[in-house]
Every structure is written in structure tokens, then in C-alpha cells.
Amino acid sequence: MNTRDSYFPQAIFGSNESLPRVLIAPQRYIQGPGVIDRVGTYLSLVPAKRAGILISKRGQRADGVRLVDSLKRSGIEYKINTFNGECSIDEIDLHVGELADEGVDCLIAVGGGKCVDAGKCIAWRLDVPVVIVPTLASNDAPCSALSVLYTPEGVMSGAEFFPRSPVLVVVDTAIVANASERYLVAGMGDAMATWYEARACFANPNATTTIGARPTLAACAIGEVCASTLFDEGLAAAEAVAANRVDEPLEKVVEANTLLSGIGFESGGLALAHAIAQSYTAVPVVHANQLHGEMVAMGTLAQLVLESQEEAKRVADFFARVGLPVHLGQLSLSTDDKAALDTAVEVTMAFPSAHNMPMLMTRDVIRDAILNAHELGLAVAKSSGDAAWRKLHA
Numbered sequence: 001m002n003t004r005d006s007y008f009p010q011a012i013f014g015s016n017e018s019l020p021r022v023l024i025a026p027q028r029y030i031q032g033p034g035v036i037d038r039v040g041t042y043l044s045l046v047p048a049k050r051a052g053i054l055i056s057k058r059g060q061r062a063d064g065v066r067l068v069d070s071l072k073r074s075g076i077e078y079k080i081n082t083f084n085g086e087c088s089i090d091e092i093d094l095h096v097g098e099l100a101d102e103g104v105d106c107l108i109a110v111g112g113g114k115c116v117d118a119g120k121c122i123a124w125r126l127d128v129p130v131v132i133v134p135t136l137a138s139n140d141a142p143c144s145a146l147s148v149l150y151t152p153e154g155v156m157s158g159a160e161f162f163p164r165s166p167v168l169v170v171v172d173t174a175i176v177a178n179a180s181e182r183y184l185v186a187g188m189g190d191a192m193a194t195w196y197e198a199r200a201c202f203a204n205p206n207a208t209t210t211i212g213a214r215p216t217l218a219a220c221a222i223g224e225v226c227a228s229t230l231f232d233e234g235l236a237a238a239e240a241v242a243a244n245r246v247d248e249p250l251e252k253v254v255e256a257n258t259l260l261s262g263i264g265f266e267s268g269g270l271a272l273a274h275a276i277a278q279s280y281t282a283v284p285v286v287h288a289n290q291l292h293g294e295m296v297a298m299g300t301l302a303q304l305v306l307e308s309q310e311e312a313k314r315v316a317d318f319f320a321r322v323g324l325p326v327h328l329g330q331l332s333l334s335t336d337d338k339a340a341l342d343t344a345v346e347v348t349m350a351f352p353s354a355h356n357m358p359m360l361m362t363r364d365v366i367r368d369a370i371l372n373a374h375e376l377g378l379a380v381a382k383s384s385g386d387a388a389w390r391k392l393h394a
Ligand SMILES: [Zn+2]
Pocket: 139, 140, 190, 274, 292, 296
């Protein structure tokens, strides 16, 4: 295994009696239609002369062609490495081994959340800056200085932190608009949690953010704008992607899903929503069928039923309108599956961010929250229908 000394932000920020407020963010965030064709120009900011590119086989035939053309026009050499689909230590070691003697001075990760996270781990081990080019707006991974690690089978196994944030995040909204609508909608599920989790952390003086610090007002404000953007523009943005169209609602929601959600979760803190979402990756049937943001959506409803019935209802209505799951059936889970529910409760209980909630978390509280969210979602699906969800899961 290729290792560097691990970086523990908690040891840096958490060593004081009173925790400091800390905000972290990428150095540059660039978003717009066609920006992938200018990555070569943007790399002059890094600066980079020879880039490693981490990208899937499928991506190499599509977005990768334009990225490589852009590098060629800027006279930047490159070495392409094929990402095999999982952000696991095996996968990371493979690429570190292959790139170690290639003399690359930056790593560009092009793809979905797991490719992006693997790219951060590889760049850290190679001691080069990482450039993130997300091709989906389905998750909050691109802007953060941490990666979630999985076993080769895809079960969450830990997280890794980095002292440097991505040097560039380049989001081509035309590429996002041409991806499946389900990805953008899943990203809204992930992003909607941001405000509620940051708010819970802010309200609980004992809560800490992912880097072991206290949230800033800035991160909370970002989370709040993230949620209001989704309520205002989410449906229109989903319609834009369904029509492969880049318009103002899509631009706003891509920014909410990627930049606002990314800074918001990292510097605002996580709470119960992501704890429950991660617990679902330990339930094989859920993990096999659901995207991260879809699991976070159900986690958010569970967190909200503990906090405000009115807000829980408002969010469930929104989720149903855009096609996110609102009850366990839509998450491929049956309430009769006691073993699966037990697993979810146990894993949630062991996930530190669950205990950022202002109230005491016990197994019973978590189980009731999951089941009460399910009941609320069933009622919402009954009154407003499940046409949007069905459309995305046809
Ligand atoms: Zn997330």
C-alpha cells in the first residue's frame, strides 16, 4: 500500500480548549457550458505542464476526448489512467503505482463522485495538486478536501482528509445537462441536507464539523441559500436536464449541488441525515439500487421528523415533486426487513455525525425517526402521487 503520513484535521483544529471556526473551500470554482474545452487554459493557474488524468473507459470516449484536445492546444502533456469504478485502497494504490514515475505535476479527476474522491487520494499520495472535473451534479464530493473510502465491494470503510483542497473545480453544465435526470435529482437530495445538518451543528455547541472545528456563519449562510435555491429552482432544473437544456435554473441548481453543498457540508458540518445515508450503504439491496443523494434524502426526512413536522412535510413534498424517494419502499427497503433496519440503526449510531444533533441520539430515537419519516413519505406519496419518482426509475 502506498501511504503518506495521514493528515488528521481534528489534531490541528481540535487541540484548543475552545474550538475555532474554520472555513475551507477550493481555490477556484469554474462553472458554465463548454468550460471543459478550456481546462488547458485554466491549468496555467496551477500551473501544470504534465497532467495525470483519472477517467473511466466510458469517459475516455466522451468528455475525455475534449479534455485531451484542450490540453494539447495548451501544450500540456498528459498520461491517462483508467478508473475502474470504486474508490477503494486497491484502486488508489494501482494508480499511484502507475503514475509514481511519470513525472506528473497535477492530477485531473474526471467523472462522478467516486472517481473524484479517488483522484483526491491519488494526488495526495503523489504530492501534486488535484483538479476536479465532475461530469455529474449528483453529489457534494467535488469541492471538499476529503474522500469517502469504500471496500472493493462498495461498502463504506472510512474517510481520508487532505491538507489541501482541490486547486480547480471545473463544472461543464452542458455535460451535466446531457446526463440522466436522475443524477441531478440525486444531487438535490444530497444538497438539501446541507442546510439542515449545518443548522443542527450550529445549534449544538458540542457539535463539530467534518474537520473537527466549529461551523462559520458563512457556511451556514451558504447552506441556507443552497436549500432556498433548490426549493425555488429544483423542479425547473430537473425539467431542463430532461430536455438536455442549459438554462438559468439548471446553472443555479448545479451550483447548489456542487459548490454550495460542498462548502456547506464540509465547513457547516454533518448531522443525522448523512449518518443514516451512510448506514444504508451497509444494506446490500439499498446500496445496489440507490445513489448517494437518494439515501441522503431519506436520511434528511428522518432528521427533520425529529426537528419540525412542518419542515419535514415541506421537504417531503419537494422530494416527491422532483422524484427523490420519500418512503422506504422507494429506497428498495421493506419495513418487514427487520435485519436491514437493525443494521441501519446500528451503523447510524456508530457514525459520529449522528451525535451532532442537539438532542440525545439513541437506537430507539433513530429507529423511530426512520419509521416516522417513512410514514410521512407514504402519506405524501399518496396525496401528491409518485409520478416523478416512477419516471426516474422506469
Ligand atoms: Zn453527501
